Amino acid sequence: MASRRYFYATFCCLILLGSWCASEEELDNVLDGKSSRSANFIEIHHHFLRSPEILLVKTVRDSLQCAQHCLVIKKCRSFNFGLEADNNGKHLCQLLPWNKFQHSGRYEPSSAFHHYRIASVCENDPCQYGSKCIAEHRIMGYECQCPPQQIGDICQFKVPLWLKVNTREVCFGARNDSFGSFRMQFSGKITSMRLVHLSGNVTCYSTQPNDYSYWGCKRNDRLRTIVTDSRNSRVFPSQTNLPRFYQLHGIKSYSEKLTFYNLTIPLKVGIHQEFRVWYIEDFRNDSESDNDGKTCADVYALYV
Ligand SMILES: [Ca+2]
Ligand SMILES: [Ca+2]
Numbered sequence: 001m002a003s004r005r006y007f008y009a010t011f012c013c014l015i016l017l018g019s020w021c022a023s024e025e026e027l028d029n030v031l032d033g034k035s036s037r038s039a040n041f042i043e044i045h046h047h048f049l050r051s052p053e054i055l056l057v058k059t060v061r062d063s064l065q066c067a068q069h070c071l072v073i074k075k076c077r078s079f080n081f082g083l084e085a086d087n088n089g090k091h092l093c094q095l096l097p098w099n100k101f102q103h104s105g106r107y108e109p110s111s112a113f114h115h116y117r118i119a120s121v122c123e124n125d126p127c128q129y130g131s132k133c134i135a136e137h138r139i140m141g142y143e144c145q146c147p148p149q150q151i152g153d154i155c156q157f158k159v160p161l162w163l164k165v166n167t168r169e170v171c172f173g174a175r176n177d178s179f180g181s182f183r184m185q186f187s188g189k190i191t192s193m194r195l196v197h198l199s200g201n202v203t204c205y206s207t208q209p210n211d212y213s214y215w216g217c218k219r220n221d222r223l224r225t226i227v228t229d230s231r232n233s234r235v236f237p238s239q240t241n242l243p244r245f246y247q248l249h250g251i252k253s254y255s256e257k258l259t260f261y262n263l264t265i266p267l268k269v270g271i272h273q274e275f276r277v278w279y280i281e282d283f284r285n286d287s288e289s290d291n292d293g294k295t296c297a298d299v300y301a302l303y304v
Contacts, residue, residue: 037071040119048080048110049117051096051103059090066093067116078117131155151188151303159188159303166299170195172225174202174279174291179228182299184273189266192302193227193236194259195277199296201254204281206292214295216245216253223253225295226283227260230274235267236260244280258297266304275299 043063055073060066063081070076075097082092099117100107107115120142122133127144131154134143146155157163165184172180197214204217204224211218215225222245227236237246237260251258277297281288 039067039071041067041070041116042119044115044117046110046113047115048108048113049078049096049098049100049103049115050106050108051078051094051098052106053097055095055097058093058095059086059088060093061090063091063114063116066091066095069093070095070116070118076118078115080113080115083112083114126154128155129158151186153186157186157303162194162300162302164298165301169198169296170277170299171200171294171296172202172277172279173282173294174204175282175288177282178294179276179278179282180296181230181274181276184269184271184275184301186303187269187271187273188303189268190301191263191266191304192259192261194257194300194302195225195227195297196300197256197258197295197297200294202279202291202293202295204279204287204291206290212293213253214255214297215251215258219252219254221247221252223248223251223258224280225258226278226280228276228278228283230276232276232278232283235275236262238262244284244286269301 055076056069058066058069060069060081066079066081070079073095076095077099078096080092080094080096085091099120100115101120101122120135122135122142125133126142127133127146129147129150131147131150132145134145135141144153144155146152149159151157151159151161163186165186166182167185170180170182172178195215201212201214202217202224203211203213205211213219216222217224224245226234228234237248239246239262248258248260277299279288279291280286281291
């Protein structure tokens with residue numbers, strides 16, 4: 001059975017300066033002089049990857065020096081290290097752009113080589129429900145490619161599902177362009193959004209402060225809160241001719257939840273995409289000077 005162990009290697013320009021200078025044709029492919037790169041390598045004794053492409057062949061004094069050469073080359077994912085030394089005590093070092101996961105049929109036992117690959121976070125199977133893990137070696141991160149009915153950074157959520165999308169409370173005022181903004185925590189497709197009241201209230205007529213409302217002006221069924229994208233194009237509610245107020249069945253201006261259910265075509269959203277919550281008069285710059293107050297809310301989206 002092949003033995004396996006880990007070792008840590010790092011490259012910075014100073015370590016290799018003098019031992020190897022990149023040739024001109026190699027320059028596009030190597031880290032610049034200000035960069036550094038580190039990685040954990042997994043060592044598999046007596047194995048060899050017959051890679052369809054070899055980035056570079058060097059002779060080196062030991063496997064650590066081969067690992068350092070691998071780190072210099074951006075595309076390098078693994079290397080074969082020859083066990084037999086030449087007359088100068090140097091070993092063969094083949095730098096490869098692939099690892100055994102991409103070419104498992106070419107990974108084989110060998111009496112002449114040990115094989116080393118950069119440890120991938122994908123080896124721990126972080127992506128759920130059989131979704132595909134794509135390793136990003138330069139930052140040692142990864143990305144999960146989710147099947148259609150799942151979302152989340154590790155595809156952990158099955159849709160349809162309401163998810164809270166703001167990380168801190170979203171507060172909007174009623175004048176002076178005091179919209180509240182938030183960024184989506186998950187990419188996917190949404191059809192609905194829901195604002196859940198946390199604190200505060202707003203009014204369109206502060207000279208008569210007896211009334212209060214979370215989403216409108218007075219305590220009635222006229223709603224005056226909208227959601228736009230970062231370019232201030234309205235997303236919710238989706239009706240095309242926006243009056244100074246609108247109505248939604250069963251929802252009052254002081255209801256705890258303001259739910260928009262009106263996207264027939266799902267809206268594709270990206271992770272960290274910005275949306276804004278506006279008071280309508282403030283958005284329209286229309287009769288906002290006598291407005292007052294501030295409402296804070298959490299935001300949920302229905303992913304489908
Ligand atoms: Ca007003
Ligand atoms: Ca305004």
